[in-house]
Amino acid sequence: MRIALAATCIADALFPQAPRATVTLLERLGHEVVFPAGQACCGQMHVNTGYVREAVPVIRNHVETFAPVLDGEWDVVVVPSGSCTGSIRHQQAMVLDRAGLGAQARTAAGVAARTYELSELLVDVLGVEDVGAWFPHRVTYHPTCHSLRMLRVGDRPLRLLLAVGGIDLVELGAAESCCGFGGTFALKNAPTSAAMLEDKVTNVRDTGAEVLVAGDYSCLMHIGGGLSRASTGVRTMHLAEILASTREEVR
Structure with a gap:
Protein backbone atom coordinates (compact mmCIF):
# COMPACT_ATOMS: atom_id res chain seq x y z
CA MET A 1 0.00 0.00 0.00
CA ARG A 2 1.18 3.56 -0.73
CA ILE A 3 0.50 5.77 2.29
CA ALA A 4 0.76 9.56 2.57
CA LEU A 5 1.88 10.84 5.97
CA ALA A 6 0.31 13.93 7.53
CA ALA A 7 2.90 14.55 10.24
CA THR A 8 0.95 17.33 12.08
CA CYS A 9 2.50 20.70 12.82
CA ILE A 10 3.20 20.02 16.52
CA ALA A 11 5.07 16.82 15.68
CA ASP A 12 6.95 18.45 12.84
CA ALA A 13 8.04 21.33 15.07
CA LEU A 14 8.51 19.67 18.47
CA PHE A 15 8.11 15.89 18.41
CA PRO A 16 9.44 14.50 15.09
CA GLN A 17 10.00 11.13 16.74
CA ALA A 18 6.28 10.34 16.29
CA PRO A 19 6.08 10.73 12.48
CA ARG A 20 9.50 9.12 12.11
CA ALA A 21 8.36 6.11 14.12
CA THR A 22 5.19 5.96 12.02
CA VAL A 23 7.31 5.72 8.87
CA THR A 24 9.61 3.10 10.42
CA LEU A 25 6.65 0.99 11.51
CA LEU A 26 4.73 1.13 8.22
CA GLU A 27 7.82 0.47 6.12
CA ARG A 28 8.66 -2.52 8.32
CA LEU A 29 5.18 -3.85 7.56
CA GLY A 30 5.95 -3.61 3.85
CA HIS A 31 4.26 -0.36 2.86
CA GLU A 32 5.59 2.70 1.05
CA VAL A 33 5.26 5.98 2.93
CA VAL A 34 5.47 9.38 1.24
CA PHE A 35 5.64 12.84 2.79
CA PRO A 36 3.79 15.50 0.75
CA ALA A 37 6.01 18.55 1.05
CA GLY A 38 3.24 21.15 0.91
CA GLN A 39 1.62 20.12 4.17
CA ALA A 40 1.34 22.45 7.15
CA CYS A 41 -1.32 22.91 9.87
CA CYS A 42 -4.72 21.23 9.47
CA GLY A 43 -6.47 24.31 10.86
CA GLN A 44 -7.68 22.77 14.10
CA MET A 45 -6.18 25.46 16.33
CA HIS A 46 -7.91 28.22 14.40
CA VAL A 47 -11.33 26.55 14.33
CA ASN A 48 -11.28 25.49 17.99
CA THR A 49 -10.36 29.01 19.05
CA GLY A 50 -13.10 30.65 16.98
CA TYR A 51 -10.98 31.95 14.11
CA VAL A 52 -13.03 30.12 11.50
CA ARG A 53 -12.51 32.64 8.69
CA GLU A 54 -8.76 32.62 9.24
CA ALA A 55 -8.81 28.81 9.13
CA VAL A 56 -10.06 28.75 5.52
CA PRO A 57 -6.70 29.22 3.72
CA VAL A 58 -5.01 26.82 6.14
CA ILE A 59 -7.62 24.14 5.48
CA ARG A 60 -7.54 24.79 1.73
CA ASN A 61 -3.79 24.15 1.77
CA HIS A 62 -4.26 20.85 3.61
CA VAL A 63 -7.00 19.69 1.25
CA GLU A 64 -5.04 20.64 -1.86
CA THR A 65 -1.90 18.96 -0.53
CA PHE A 66 -3.63 15.64 0.17
CA ALA A 67 -6.19 15.69 -2.68
CA PRO A 68 -4.01 13.33 -4.79
CA VAL A 69 -5.27 10.50 -2.57
CA LEU A 70 -8.54 10.86 -4.48
CA ASP A 71 -6.79 10.31 -7.82
CA GLY A 72 -5.06 7.13 -6.69
CA GLU A 73 -1.60 8.63 -6.20
CA TRP A 74 -1.77 7.23 -2.65
CA ASP A 75 -4.12 4.68 -1.15
CA VAL A 76 -4.71 6.41 2.18
CA VAL A 77 -3.46 9.20 4.44
CA VAL A 78 -2.21 8.38 7.95
CA VAL A 79 -2.03 10.83 10.86
CA PRO A 80 -0.22 10.01 14.13
CA SER A 81 -2.77 12.09 16.05
CA GLY A 82 -6.37 11.51 17.04
CA SER A 83 -6.85 15.23 17.52
CA CYS A 84 -5.75 16.26 14.03
CA THR A 85 -7.53 13.31 12.42
CA GLY A 86 -10.69 14.43 14.18
CA SER A 87 -10.30 17.95 12.82
CA ILE A 88 -9.72 16.69 9.28
CA ARG A 89 -12.73 14.41 9.47
CA HIS A 90 -15.21 16.63 11.29
CA GLN A 91 -14.22 20.27 10.72
CA GLN A 92 -12.55 20.87 7.37
CA ALA A 93 -15.48 20.24 4.99
CA MET A 94 -17.84 22.11 7.31
CA VAL A 95 -15.61 25.20 7.40
CA LEU A 96 -15.17 25.28 3.63
CA ASP A 97 -18.87 24.75 3.02
CA ARG A 98 -19.79 27.62 5.35
CA ALA A 99 -17.28 29.79 3.50
CA GLY A 100 -19.19 29.15 0.28
CA LEU A 101 -16.55 26.85 -1.15
CA GLY A 102 -18.81 23.93 -1.99
CA ALA A 103 -16.54 22.17 -4.47
CA GLN A 104 -13.57 22.34 -2.15
CA ALA A 105 -15.76 21.19 0.74
CA ARG A 106 -16.64 18.08 -1.26
CA THR A 107 -12.96 17.47 -1.96
CA ALA A 108 -12.23 17.88 1.74
CA ALA A 109 -14.89 15.31 2.60
CA GLY A 110 -13.33 12.90 0.12
CA VAL A 111 -9.85 13.39 1.56
CA ALA A 112 -11.21 12.96 5.09
CA ALA A 113 -12.81 9.65 4.12
CA ARG A 114 -9.37 8.36 3.11
CA THR A 115 -7.62 9.70 6.23
CA TYR A 116 -6.95 7.49 9.25
CA GLU A 117 -5.46 7.82 12.70
CA LEU A 118 -2.58 5.35 13.13
CA SER A 119 -4.40 2.71 15.20
CA GLU A 120 -7.40 2.88 12.83
CA LEU A 121 -5.14 2.33 9.85
CA LEU A 122 -3.34 -0.63 11.39
CA VAL A 123 -6.39 -2.46 12.75
CA ASP A 124 -9.19 -1.53 10.35
CA VAL A 125 -7.40 -1.01 7.02
CA LEU A 126 -4.24 -3.12 7.21
CA GLY A 127 -5.87 -5.77 9.40
CA VAL A 128 -2.93 -6.16 11.76
CA GLU A 129 -2.67 -6.06 15.56
CA ASP A 130 0.67 -7.79 16.13
CA VAL A 131 3.18 -5.54 14.35
CA GLY A 132 6.22 -7.45 15.58
CA ALA A 133 7.16 -4.88 18.23
CA TRP A 134 9.25 -5.54 21.35
CA PHE A 135 9.18 -3.20 24.34
CA PRO A 136 10.17 -4.77 27.71
CA HIS A 137 8.90 -2.00 29.99
Whole structure:
Protein backbone atom coordinates (compact mmCIF):
# COMPACT_ATOMS: atom_id res chain seq x y z
CA MET A 1 0.00 0.00 0.00
CA ARG A 2 1.18 3.56 -0.73
CA ILE A 3 0.50 5.77 2.29
CA ALA A 4 0.76 9.56 2.57
CA LEU A 5 1.88 10.84 5.97
CA ALA A 6 0.31 13.93 7.53
CA ALA A 7 2.90 14.55 10.24
CA THR A 8 0.95 17.33 12.08
CA CYS A 9 2.50 20.70 12.82
CA ILE A 10 3.20 20.02 16.52
CA ALA A 11 5.07 16.82 15.68
CA ASP A 12 6.95 18.45 12.84
CA ALA A 13 8.04 21.33 15.07
CA LEU A 14 8.51 19.67 18.47
CA PHE A 15 8.11 15.89 18.41
CA PRO A 16 9.44 14.50 15.09
CA GLN A 17 10.00 11.13 16.74
CA ALA A 18 6.28 10.34 16.29
CA PRO A 19 6.08 10.73 12.48
CA ARG A 20 9.50 9.12 12.11
CA ALA A 21 8.36 6.11 14.12
CA THR A 22 5.19 5.96 12.02
CA VAL A 23 7.31 5.72 8.87
CA THR A 24 9.61 3.10 10.42
CA LEU A 25 6.65 0.99 11.51
CA LEU A 26 4.73 1.13 8.22
CA GLU A 27 7.82 0.47 6.12
CA ARG A 28 8.66 -2.52 8.32
CA LEU A 29 5.18 -3.85 7.56
CA GLY A 30 5.95 -3.61 3.85
CA HIS A 31 4.26 -0.36 2.86
CA GLU A 32 5.59 2.70 1.05
CA VAL A 33 5.26 5.98 2.93
CA VAL A 34 5.47 9.38 1.24
CA PHE A 35 5.64 12.84 2.79
CA PRO A 36 3.79 15.50 0.75
CA ALA A 37 6.01 18.55 1.05
CA GLY A 38 3.24 21.15 0.91
CA GLN A 39 1.62 20.12 4.17
CA ALA A 40 1.34 22.45 7.15
CA CYS A 41 -1.32 22.91 9.87
CA CYS A 42 -4.72 21.23 9.47
CA GLY A 43 -6.47 24.31 10.86
CA GLN A 44 -7.68 22.77 14.10
CA MET A 45 -6.18 25.46 16.33
CA HIS A 46 -7.91 28.22 14.40
CA VAL A 47 -11.33 26.55 14.33
CA ASN A 48 -11.28 25.49 17.99
CA THR A 49 -10.36 29.01 19.05
CA GLY A 50 -13.10 30.65 16.98
CA TYR A 51 -10.98 31.95 14.11
CA VAL A 52 -13.03 30.12 11.50
CA ARG A 53 -12.51 32.64 8.69
CA GLU A 54 -8.76 32.62 9.24
CA ALA A 55 -8.81 28.81 9.13
CA VAL A 56 -10.06 28.75 5.52
CA PRO A 57 -6.70 29.22 3.72
CA VAL A 58 -5.01 26.82 6.14
CA ILE A 59 -7.62 24.14 5.48
CA ARG A 60 -7.54 24.79 1.73
CA ASN A 61 -3.79 24.15 1.77
CA HIS A 62 -4.26 20.85 3.61
CA VAL A 63 -7.00 19.69 1.25
CA GLU A 64 -5.04 20.64 -1.86
CA THR A 65 -1.90 18.96 -0.53
CA PHE A 66 -3.63 15.64 0.17
CA ALA A 67 -6.19 15.69 -2.68
CA PRO A 68 -4.01 13.33 -4.79
CA VAL A 69 -5.27 10.50 -2.57
CA LEU A 70 -8.54 10.86 -4.48
CA ASP A 71 -6.79 10.31 -7.82
CA GLY A 72 -5.06 7.13 -6.69
CA GLU A 73 -1.60 8.63 -6.20
CA TRP A 74 -1.77 7.23 -2.65
CA ASP A 75 -4.12 4.68 -1.15
CA VAL A 76 -4.71 6.41 2.18
CA VAL A 77 -3.46 9.20 4.44
CA VAL A 78 -2.21 8.38 7.95
CA VAL A 79 -2.03 10.83 10.86
CA PRO A 80 -0.22 10.01 14.13
CA SER A 81 -2.77 12.09 16.05
CA GLY A 82 -6.37 11.51 17.04
CA SER A 83 -6.85 15.23 17.52
CA CYS A 84 -5.75 16.26 14.03
CA THR A 85 -7.53 13.31 12.42
CA GLY A 86 -10.69 14.43 14.18
CA SER A 87 -10.30 17.95 12.82
CA ILE A 88 -9.72 16.69 9.28
CA ARG A 89 -12.73 14.41 9.47
CA HIS A 90 -15.21 16.63 11.29
CA GLN A 91 -14.22 20.27 10.72
CA GLN A 92 -12.55 20.87 7.37
CA ALA A 93 -15.48 20.24 4.99
CA MET A 94 -17.84 22.11 7.31
CA VAL A 95 -15.61 25.20 7.40
CA LEU A 96 -15.17 25.28 3.63
CA ASP A 97 -18.87 24.75 3.02
CA ARG A 98 -19.79 27.62 5.35
CA ALA A 99 -17.28 29.79 3.50
CA GLY A 100 -19.19 29.15 0.28
CA LEU A 101 -16.55 26.85 -1.15
CA GLY A 102 -18.81 23.93 -1.99
CA ALA A 103 -16.54 22.17 -4.47
CA GLN A 104 -13.57 22.34 -2.15
CA ALA A 105 -15.76 21.19 0.74
CA ARG A 106 -16.64 18.08 -1.26
CA THR A 107 -12.96 17.47 -1.96
CA ALA A 108 -12.23 17.88 1.74
CA ALA A 109 -14.89 15.31 2.60
CA GLY A 110 -13.33 12.90 0.12
CA VAL A 111 -9.85 13.39 1.56
CA ALA A 112 -11.21 12.96 5.09
CA ALA A 113 -12.81 9.65 4.12
CA ARG A 114 -9.37 8.36 3.11
CA THR A 115 -7.62 9.70 6.23
CA TYR A 116 -6.95 7.49 9.25
CA GLU A 117 -5.46 7.82 12.70
CA LEU A 118 -2.58 5.35 13.13
CA SER A 119 -4.40 2.71 15.20
CA GLU A 120 -7.40 2.88 12.83
CA LEU A 121 -5.14 2.33 9.85
CA LEU A 122 -3.34 -0.63 11.39
CA VAL A 123 -6.39 -2.46 12.75
CA ASP A 124 -9.19 -1.53 10.35
CA VAL A 125 -7.40 -1.01 7.02
CA LEU A 126 -4.24 -3.12 7.21
CA GLY A 127 -5.87 -5.77 9.40
CA VAL A 128 -2.93 -6.16 11.76
CA GLU A 129 -2.67 -6.06 15.56
CA ASP A 130 0.67 -7.79 16.13
CA VAL A 131 3.18 -5.54 14.35
CA GLY A 132 6.22 -7.45 15.58
CA ALA A 133 7.16 -4.88 18.23
CA TRP A 134 9.25 -5.54 21.35
CA PHE A 135 9.18 -3.20 24.34
CA PRO A 136 10.17 -4.77 27.71
CA HIS A 137 8.90 -2.00 29.99
CA ARG A 138 5.99 -1.29 32.33
CA VAL A 139 3.59 0.89 30.34
CA THR A 140 0.25 2.59 30.94
CA TYR A 141 -2.03 4.05 28.29
CA HIS A 142 -3.93 7.36 28.29
CA PRO A 143 -6.78 7.54 25.72
CA THR A 144 -6.82 11.14 24.52
CA CYS A 145 -10.18 12.90 24.39
CA HIS A 146 -10.44 13.40 20.63
CA SER A 147 -9.38 9.84 19.83
CA LEU A 148 -11.79 8.49 22.43
CA ARG A 149 -14.82 10.71 21.89
CA MET A 150 -14.54 12.14 18.39
CA LEU A 151 -12.89 9.28 16.48
CA ARG A 152 -14.13 6.51 18.78
CA VAL A 153 -10.98 4.44 18.31
CA GLY A 154 -12.11 2.32 21.24
CA ASP A 155 -9.70 -0.42 22.25
CA ARG A 156 -7.67 -0.44 19.03
CA PRO A 157 -4.56 1.13 20.66
CA LEU A 158 -4.82 -1.29 23.60
CA ARG A 159 -5.11 -4.28 21.27
CA LEU A 160 -1.96 -3.14 19.49
CA LEU A 161 -0.13 -2.63 22.79
CA LEU A 162 -1.21 -6.00 24.19
CA ALA A 163 0.42 -7.70 21.19
CA VAL A 164 3.81 -6.04 21.86
CA GLY A 165 6.42 -8.53 23.03
CA GLY A 166 7.86 -8.08 26.52
CA ILE A 167 5.48 -5.29 27.50
CA ASP A 168 3.93 -5.04 30.96
CA LEU A 169 0.75 -3.08 30.22
CA VAL A 170 -1.00 -1.78 33.36
CA GLU A 171 -4.38 -0.10 33.59
CA LEU A 172 -4.50 3.64 34.24
CA GLY A 173 -7.00 4.75 36.85
CA ALA A 174 -9.71 7.12 35.56
CA ALA A 175 -8.08 6.69 32.15
CA GLU A 176 -10.95 8.29 30.25
CA SER A 177 -10.75 11.53 32.24
CA CYS A 178 -9.30 14.48 30.33
CA CYS A 179 -5.71 15.42 31.14
CA GLY A 180 -6.63 19.11 31.11
CA PHE A 181 -4.79 20.13 27.96
CA GLY A 182 -7.59 20.72 25.48
CA GLY A 183 -5.44 22.89 23.24
CA THR A 184 -6.08 26.54 24.15
CA PHE A 185 -8.20 25.40 27.13
CA ALA A 186 -4.95 24.99 29.09
CA LEU A 187 -4.18 28.67 28.44
CA LYS A 188 -7.65 30.14 28.86
CA ASN A 189 -8.57 28.08 31.91
CA ALA A 190 -5.17 27.49 33.47
CA PRO A 191 -6.27 26.81 37.10
CA THR A 192 -8.84 24.21 36.01
CA SER A 193 -6.38 22.67 33.57
CA ALA A 194 -3.71 22.43 36.29
CA ALA A 195 -6.13 20.70 38.66
CA MET A 196 -7.08 18.16 36.00
CA LEU A 197 -3.42 17.57 35.21
CA GLU A 198 -2.63 16.98 38.88
CA ASP A 199 -5.24 14.21 38.99
CA LYS A 200 -3.84 12.63 35.84
CA VAL A 201 -0.26 12.74 37.15
CA THR A 202 -1.37 11.11 40.41
CA ASN A 203 -3.11 8.32 38.54
CA VAL A 204 -0.09 7.73 36.30
CA ARG A 205 2.26 7.64 39.29
CA ASP A 206 0.00 5.12 41.03
CA THR A 207 0.44 2.61 38.20
CA GLY A 208 4.18 2.31 38.81
CA ALA A 209 4.67 2.59 35.05
CA GLU A 210 7.97 3.55 33.48
CA VAL A 211 6.28 4.93 30.37
CA LEU A 212 3.01 6.73 29.66
CA VAL A 213 1.81 6.17 26.10
CA ALA A 214 -0.85 8.02 24.11
CA GLY A 215 -1.74 8.71 20.49
CA ASP A 216 -1.33 12.50 20.63
CA TYR A 217 1.87 14.35 21.45
CA SER A 218 -0.10 17.45 22.39
CA CYS A 219 -1.55 15.65 25.40
CA LEU A 220 1.75 13.90 26.06
CA MET A 221 3.46 17.31 26.13
CA HIS A 222 1.00 18.52 28.76
CA ILE A 223 1.11 15.38 30.91
CA GLY A 224 4.84 15.03 30.44
CA GLY A 225 5.38 18.50 31.86
CA GLY A 226 3.38 17.55 34.95
CA LEU A 227 5.22 14.26 35.36
CA SER A 228 8.57 16.04 35.07
CA ARG A 229 7.69 18.78 37.55
CA ALA A 230 6.53 16.13 40.02
CA SER A 231 9.85 14.28 39.57
CA THR A 232 8.06 11.00 38.83
CA GLY A 233 10.71 9.62 36.49
CA VAL A 234 7.94 8.52 34.10
CA ARG A 235 8.70 9.21 30.45
CA THR A 236 6.14 9.80 27.72
CA MET A 237 6.04 8.10 24.32
CA HIS A 238 3.74 8.09 21.33
CA LEU A 239 2.01 4.85 20.39
CA ALA A 240 3.99 4.81 17.14
CA GLU A 241 7.30 4.83 19.02
CA ILE A 242 6.43 1.72 21.00
CA LEU A 243 5.04 -0.10 17.96
CA ALA A 244 8.20 0.77 16.00
CA SER A 245 10.45 -0.71 18.69
CA THR A 246 12.05 -4.10 18.06
CA ARG A 247 14.43 -6.44 19.90
CA GLU A 248 17.24 -4.95 17.84
CA GLU A 249 16.27 -1.38 18.62
CA VAL A 250 14.34 -0.85 21.82
CA ARG A 251 13.43 2.82 22.22
